[in-house]
Amino acid sequence: MIPATGWMLGAACAREGLRDLPWTAEDTSPADRARMARVCAACPVLAACEVSTVVTETTAGFWAGRDLTVWPESSAAVAVQDTLPGLDLPEQAAA
Numbered sequence: 001m002i003p004a005t006g007w008m009l010g011a012a013c014a015r016e017g018l019r020d021l022p023w024t025a026e027d028t029s030p031a032d033r034a035r036m037a038r039v040c041a042a043c044p045v046l047a048a049c050e051v052s053t054v055v056t057e058t059t060a061g062f063w064a065g066r067d068l069t070v071w072p073e074s075s076a077a078v079a080v081q082d083t084l085p086g087l088d089l090p091e092q093a094a095a
């Protein structure tokens with residue numbers, strides 16, 4: 001099922017003067033991300049945008065106040081990690 005996209009008509013990131021921010025760029029600066037986060041915080045469709053990122057399993061770009069880009073090397077690092085740092089699995093703690 002393709003999610004509805006009518007909410008995008010109210011997107012702050014589509015407004016003149018804001019649409020040119022690097023919403024889908026791969027190399028954003030901390031200042032760029034901070035500015036985009038401020039735009040998202042005041043966006044009238046923030047909640048719908050957040051839901052959309054979950055439904056569509058978005059893995060690239062800056063959406064709903066966050067950089068959702070998943071880099072291949074970070075995915076590999078997560079895949080080999082058994083648990084969160086400092087949290088031992090019960091069988092490991094007993095050994």
Ligand code: SF4
Pocket residue numbers: 010011012013014039040041043044045046049050062063064065
């Ligand atoms: S929350 Fe941010 S990314 Fe989502 S529509 Fe609004 S301005 Fe755009």
